[in-house]
Amino acid sequence: INDTATVLTCHINDRETAGEGFKNMGRPMMGFNTGPTIPSGDTISAAILTVRITTLTNDLGNTLDIALTGNTGSWTTSLVSGDFTTPNTTRQADTDLIWANMVVNEDEAWTLNATGRGNIAKGTGITRFSARTDLDLADSPVPTVTNNSVENGDDVRWNSSDGAVDPVLSVTHAAGAAAGGEAEGRRKAGAARECEPEAEAQAEW
Numbered sequence: 001i002n003d004t005a006t007v008l009t010c011h012i013n014d015r016e017t018a019g020e021g022f023k024n025m026g027r028p029m030m031g032f033n034t035g036p037t038i039p040s041g042d043t044i045s046a047a048i049l050t051v052r053i054t055t056l057t058n059d060l061g062n063t064l065d066i067a068l069t070g071n072t073g074s075w076t077t078s079l080v081s082g083d084f085t086t087p088n089t090t091r092q093a094d095t096d097l098i099w100a101n102m103v104v105n106e107d108e109a110w111t112l113n114a115t116g117r118g119n120i121a122k123g124t125g126i127t128r129f130s131a132r133t134d135l136d137l138a139d140s141p142v143p144t145v146t147n148n149s150v151e152n153g154d155d156v157r158w159n160s161s162d163g164a165v166d167p168v169l170s171v172t173h174a175a176g177a178a179a180g181g182e183a184e185g186r187r188k189a190g191a192a193r194e195c196e197p198e199a200e201a202q203a204e205w
Helices: 081-085 114-118 134-138
Strands: 008-014 022-032 043-058 066-071 087-091 107-111 127-133 153-158 168-174 182-185 197-204
Touching: 008 043, 008 127, 022 081, 022 134, 043 114, 066 114, 066 134, 087 114, 087 127, 127 134
Parallel strands: none
Antiparallel strands: 008 022, 008 153, 022 127, 022 197, 043 107, 043 153, 043 168, 066 087, 066 127, 168 182
């Protein structure tokens, strides 16, 4: 799985057969190679994860607010089936992406809380996050479904299949007292370093 072939989707689908109800839901996973770019002794003071909304679908009528959560996996640049159980329920940002505020082709961002900042890999390793709908995270209420013979869904999509629009993790970090100084850890855009996804995938249940 890589950023040039993956559209990330938080979604809820119902079944094609009338009366069978709920089918599955999606939990995107995003990994950022922050370890090599942020020294282990640095202090992280702020971090923002930005995504470009590419599709909004509301066939079922569920309004999907999207929470940023942690991920307990050890995956790096590729994923296996077992990795799809690794999203957890620990919020990495206090404020969700709100359905009513989302606009296609515009950016939305999570500002990481202390827990999220504490999970950013320094010195070595991958920073891993997941995204879950508010219905999924609360495990309630049961999503609204249709009873017709067509599969319908509600979804929020970001990232493009050609890799032109990737999630971006921007990290502000300061060196230890001996070294001094401060840097904004953004790797992707030349002079500034933005952390581009190392692995992405779509988990469905």
